Amino acid sequence: MRGTHLSRRFARPQRTYRGPRFQPLRRALRVPVWADLGIRVGAALALVFIVVLIHWWDREGLVDNLDGEVSFLDVVYFTMISITTTGFGDIAPISDRARLVEAVIVTPIRFIVIFIFVGAAYDFIIRRSWEKWRMARIQEKLSGHVVVLGFGVSGSEAVAELIERGTDPRHIVVMDTSEERLAEAEALGCNVMAADATRDDSLMAVRITEAETVLVSAGRDDASILIVLTVRHLAPEVPITVVVRAADNELLAHQAGANNVINPVRFTGLLLAGSVQGMHIADYMADLASVTGRVHLVERPVLPEEIGKPLDRLATGGRGLRVYRNGAALGFWETEAGALQAGDVVVEIRPTAEKDA
Structure with missing residues (x-):
């Protein structure tokens, strides 16, 4: 699918939301x-x-x-x-x-x-x-929750990893059109809703504007990008992460309003290429990505006691890798990372055992 065709397909007039037709969350039923x-x-x-x-x-x-x-x-x-x-x-x-x-x-x-x-x-x-x-x-009380739009392979793995990392399943809302997938999400303890995630009413019913973050994995790039457009239309400030599989759709996903675009095909290619340089590189990258590994990545705001200190002297004892400051990414080797400032966002590596301590 070419990007120009996709952009024409998603072109639609701006709509004004006129209030939700209330559709409550529900649990999936095993038997009709x-x-x-x-x-x-x-x-x-x-x-x-x-x-x-x-x-x-x-x-x-x-x-x-x-x-x-x-x-x-x-x-x-x-x-x-x-x-x-x-x-x-x-x-x-x-x-x-x-x-x-x-x-x-x-x-x-x-x-x-x-x-x-x-x-x-x-x-x-x-x-x-x-x-x-x-x-x-x-x-009515949903706030600071995680909304997962699409519970296929990527969505279900993301929810399982979130729960493994300590997220309360009751703070996760899963929306999908498949009753079987919703039953799986319900078995994990999540709130579920059988609805079309491209509809304004469906997203407002899960209080999308109050969400902490939105994860989009509809299984098709065109559907995922359309969902991102709809979410961004209703919630301009909510962080959105979307999964796309075609490289030429990554730019469209960013233009639609996604903060993070994940391409599993490209990530797999990176792991394969890394294995050429050394047999343990792919293993370590997978270790970093999962909370069940020996180490894990943490992104957090800089702590008050860390302001003015270098990135390699974090209060948590982790290894500082990168600082995000005013939209720019600073590596640990760069001079600017020698003194942390208020408002910085730090990415560090921590041993998993410290997380449980």
Whole structure:
């Protein structure tokens, strides 16, 4: 895909957001609501049918105080009033065997049927109403959270790494259109929403303007860049990191408003090229990228006690690599890095053990 074609595709008029049509966060369901309800009702009816057959088989142990005859309709009627514990007394068990059947077989089935209906009422009315209310409260208080738009391979790996680094899953919101992917995100403890990330309403529903950062990995460069455009349109100050796979789309992603553009294909090429220079270079780079390695990279603001000191004398004990000052990157070998200033951003290497200390 050429960049000129992509830019024409994304050209659209500036829209003014007129307020969200509230769409609450929700948890992904493993079984559709209609299927869950159907299973419960089917199980209850099957148990009732079993009791009807038992009563019909043992109808000689029953007596009808009205006409003395127990028909199949009487059996169905007696089964229903027995299971629901109504007990009018017009039909009753009189033989020892019939009473034993009622005590040993019908009574446990009665409890099971009651539990099925009580459980259904709890799940479909009480619990889901509570869950909807709770998620709405969470949504109202969302602030400083991480929004992950797209939960494919890159998005899921990013969320797993964030959690490994100590991010609370409850502070992560995952948006995707796939129920299977949302179920995976829910299993990690994240908040999820099934929605289209290119829509203003969807992004406002996750309070995109209050997010700490936004990670975009839609699986396709055109979709990812369109999402970046939409996020930047709604949240001009929120940091955005996007994954693109075509080198000629990296510039477009930056122009769309992304602060960081990651090209996994290029990164893989860097690792491969590094392995030519030495067999341990690629291993060390992968070690740096993951929190589970022996060392890890940390980006942070300069500490007050570090102002005026050189980059190689950090208060944390880490190895200073780079300073970002007024938009410029300064290496540890450069003269300007000899005295840290207020407002600097430091990139350092720390042993992983220090992070856990």
